[in-house]
Amino acid sequence: MPLDDLSHLPDADLLARYAAGDRGAARTLTLRFTPKVLGYAGRLLGDRAEAEDIAQEAMLRLWRIAPDWRAGEAQVATWLYRVVTNLVTDRLRARRRRPAAELDAVAEPADGAPGVLAGLIARDRMAALDAALAQLPERQRQAVVLRHLEGLANPEIAAIMEIGVEAVESLTARGKRALAALLSGQRAELGYQDEEAGP
């Protein structure tokens, strides 16, 4: 392992090193967290370019808070996910406030959501999942993405969303049921094969 390899250090230690002027810590934190916040923002927004803006802004806030970071009070990853969640919420509110002319410019689904889904599902399972996620209510989408795509535990999700663990469980359960309903009838197009009949 190279002497300047900091990848084994805990997040809080890296942040302290960053605040002290360590450029290696800046690189390690960038590589560790930028893909995470980008992926999360992308799942919530469904727009790669906007997700990149959000990811850069969230990381910028991390750099700014580094000198005042209190180790032990919060996990860096949890804090970042919360920042991204809030930034995305603001971005989605701004979308909803767009003038009608801009909304008119968005292509209308030909046959409603299920038809749009059917076309996407045939081409790409991931695109189908993103399209279905985009149709979930915002809080359900956040909970499902954090639980099932980011792989976080319910207590951590509760801290990020600033709600109780039971509320997280409820949101993820309802979100999964809604996703299953949105993808209903498309199992074969998603590439899932029927199993052999058991004895």
Add this chain to the structure above:
Amino acid sequence: MTRIGRSDMDMRDLDDLFAEARERAAPAPPALLARVLEDAYAGQVVPAPAPAPRRWRMFGWLAGLIPAGGAALSGLAVSALAGLWIGFAAPTPFDASLGRVSEALWSAAPLENVELIPSLDGWAAEG
């Protein structure tokens, strides 16, 4: 368990889909990483180099007066003052002892009677 002919997604199918999505997460583009790192460096306070240790506190003021090479010159001043002090404080019997040795070497007395190592009495009397 038999799953023949199903068309609806169940929770296990969804879990499979989630697992695939986790594995296929797109990496962050290099241009974004570069922008993030640029922000990081811009917000970073580069620590000032540590000051050199001061070896001679008494003569540190000399180094302060001279912009470059001050430390070396203050060391030189210390050496010069030390030499001056040694010169003034030399014990007086020293020359006399040398004179006695020289005289003995050039005298006609047999060599076995010559005292090459002078007595320390003169040194001890100096205090």
